[in-house]
Amino acid sequence: MFGRSNWAVFGIKAATEQAVIDGLDDFNALSQEVAVTKAKKDKIPTFGINPFANPRADENNKLNDPSSADFKLSDHAYGFWLCTNDQKDVTHAASKREQIAYDEMDKPFKFLNKDEKKAVETAVKTTAVVERKQFPVLINFANERVYVEATSQEDVETVQIVLQKLGGEIFALAWQFGNPNWVNAFLNHVNDKTKFVNEMASRADDLTRFRKDEIEKLEDRTMETIVSTFFALSELDTGQWCGLTTPARIRIYRPADPIGTAGPSLTFSLLRLSDDSEVASANIVFQSFESKVNKRTEEEKWIRRDLFTIDLSDNSNLLDAGAALLRGFDLPGFRREIKAAIKAQTAPLDIRYYWSQWLTDTVLSIEMFVDNVAETLGIDKKKCGLLPFTAEEETTKETVEVG
Numbered sequence: 001m002f003g004r005s006n007w008a009v010f011g012i013k014a015a016t017e018q019a020v021i022d023g024l025d026d027f028n029a030l031s032q033e034v035a036v037t038k039a040k041k042d043k044i045p046t047f048g049i050n051p052f053a054n055p056r057a058d059e060n061n062k063l064n065d066p067s068s069a070d071f072k073l074s075d076h077a078y079g080f081w082l083c084t085n086d087q088k089d090v091t092h093a094a095s096k097r098e099q100i101a102y103d104e105m106d107k108p109f110k111f112l113n114k115d116e117k118k119a120v121e122t123a124v125k126t127t128a129v130v131e132r133k134q135f136p137v138l139i140n141f142a143n144e145r146v147y148v149e150a151t152s153q154e155d156v157e158t159v160q161i162v163l164q165k166l167g168g169e170i171f172a173l174a175w176q177f178g179n180p181n182w183v184n185a186f187l188n189h190v191n192d193k194t195k196f197v198n199e200m201a202s203r204a205d206d207l208t209r210f211r212k213d214e215i216e217k218l219e220d221r222t223m224e225t226i227v228s229t230f231f232a233l234s235e236l237d238t239g240q241w242c243g244l245t246t247p248a249r250i251r252i253y254r255p256a257d258p259i260g261t262a263g264p265s266l267t268f269s270l271l272r273l274s275d276d277s278e279v280a281s282a283n284i285v286f287q288s289f290e291s292k293v294n295k296r297t298e299e300e301k302w303i304r305r306d307l308f309t310i311d312l313s314d315n316s317n318l319l320d321a322g323a324a325l326l327r328g329f330d331l332p333g334f335r336r337e338i339k340a341a342i343k344a345q346t347a348p349l350d351i352r353y354y355w356s357q358w359l360t361d362t363v364l365s366i367e368m369f370v371d372n373v374a375e376t377l378g379i380d381k382k383k384c385g386l387l388p389f390t391a392e393e394e395t396t397k398e399t400v401e402v403g
Contacts, residue, residue: 001136001149002358004309004330008148008156008323009366009386011171012163017076017141019167024068024078030165031066032083033058039085039130047158052079053351055134073356076141081134082148082159088131096124138359139163145386146170147362148323156321172322174389178379183312187279189376190242191271194232196223203227204265222304230285231268237375240368241287241304248282249313281313283328286368306332308365317389324386331361 027049028034035048036058050057051070071078100120101109109120137159138147148159160170179185194200206215218224226233230243249258252273258280261267271277286307291300311328318325337357342349370385 002334002354004328005149006151007326007329007362008151008318008321009173009326010146010148010156010160010321010323011144011173011388012139012141012146013169013171014076014141014144016167016169020078020139020141020163021068023166023168024071027066027166030162031058032081032085035083036085036130036132039087043087043125045084045086047082047084047162049137049162050081050083050134052081052136052355055081058083073138073352073359077356077359078139078141079355079359080137082137082150082155082162083132083134084155084158085130085132087125088129093124097121100124136355138355138362139168140359140363143363145173145363147326147359151318151325151327153318153321156318156323160321170322172319172389173324173386174317174319174322175324175385176387176389177373177377177384179377182373182377183314183316184278184280186373186376187244187282187284187312190234190236190244190284191232191279193234195235196226196233199223199227200231200265200268204269207265208269225304227265229264231264231271232279235289236372238368238372239289240307240372241289242372243285243287244279244282245285246283249280250277251280252277254278281311283309283311285309285332286365286372307368308332308361310369319389322389326366329362329365331358331365334358334361337361 023030030049032048032050035046038044039046048058051066052073053070054060057066068078071080073079097109097120100123101107101112101116104120105112105116109117112120133155135149135155137149139145140147146159146163148156150156150159163170175182177186203215218227226243230245231248232244233241234243235241245264246262246267248261248267250261250267250271251258252270254276261270271279286309288305288307289302290305291302293300309328309330309332310326313327315327316325317323334357338349338354341353341357366386371381373379374381374384
């Protein structure tokens with residue numbers, strides 16, 4: 001957490017908050033301490049949770065009498081670590097099988113009969129260790145959302161099982177903006193309305209004749225950052241800016257399959273090889289563009305600040321797990337925000353503050369993302385964004401599209 005990563009988001013009913021609190025007050029059965037012990041003893045996969053401020057609570061015995069207070073971030077917000085434990089031989093099981101077969105049966109493992117192979121497999125299994133995977137989970141009952149720093153169907157469904165065992169009622173979410181081609185429409189609006197075309201074209205031309213390290217950087221540092229980072233940068237109707245950068249996938253000709261590109265200048269050039277070229281996916285950066293007045297000189301200066309990033313493509317929903325995805329999500333200004341908070345007080349910040357503030361900024365970033373996409377595509381903000389979604393809706397949608 002606290003850096004560029006991939007997240008899944010699904011819903012949880014606000015009315016079940018008290019049930020979850022009660023479950024966390026008596027969470028021993030779901031604790032990682034119990035789960036890892038069971039994994040070692042029974043040689044089976046297990047899962048458990050640790051409080052947000054104690055990622056290895058099952059080892060350090062810091063929690064004498066854990067309760068929901070150890071999971072609370074702020075009003076109606078909670079956090080924990082989800083741990084999965086699985087038996088795995090990390091020292092090459094095949095060679096172990098072969099050695100046991102040679103030592104005890106005097107022949108290669110492949111030539112053993114069924115019972116002999118079973119005996120060898122059992123012996124090898126006893127040498128396996130518990131493989132642990134761990135990721136944070138943030139719950140916000142105020143907006144009925146759960147944020148999981150994992151995107152595999154199995155991991156997301158494991159979190160859902162934990163929350164249901166704690167008493168929560170979950171529901172599916174998906175990104176919805178009225179049109180199945182909204183990603184393509186948004187990305188290409190940004191590309192079509194891009195500013196600084198001449199500057200980007202000049203840099204792209206330079207790179208056809210010189211190596212990157214041979215190109216002299218522009219005196220204007222802001223412009224240098226723009227031409228070396230983005231292949232499109234546009235001001236949206238909200239007043240915020242959106243930049244497209246790589247890795248990206250583009251279609252040079254619309255009937256063709258998209259191709260992957262690396263490097264903003266190359267992508268800029270490829271998008272101008274035909275009149276119908278378009279962007280299929282890209283890493284996007286939302287920026288503010290604000291003026292700042294020097295108190296001493298009273299000189300006005302315009303500053304660009306990266307607000308958040310997200311990878312945007314057609315692969316934006318994990319429908320089988322009922323979750324929407326935030327791929328490549330980051331808050332570039334979070335470290336600066338934390339430093340300011342540290343400077344503003346004498347006592348060290350509590351771990352709770354870091355988690356709570358990341359959750360707050362994530363919620364605000366998603367709201368900002370929805371506002372920008374809705375304004376750009378001319379959609380009612382109340383009817384788009386992260387909305388409840390069911391399998392029946394997907395079936396109906398597919399039937400309408402095909403029919």
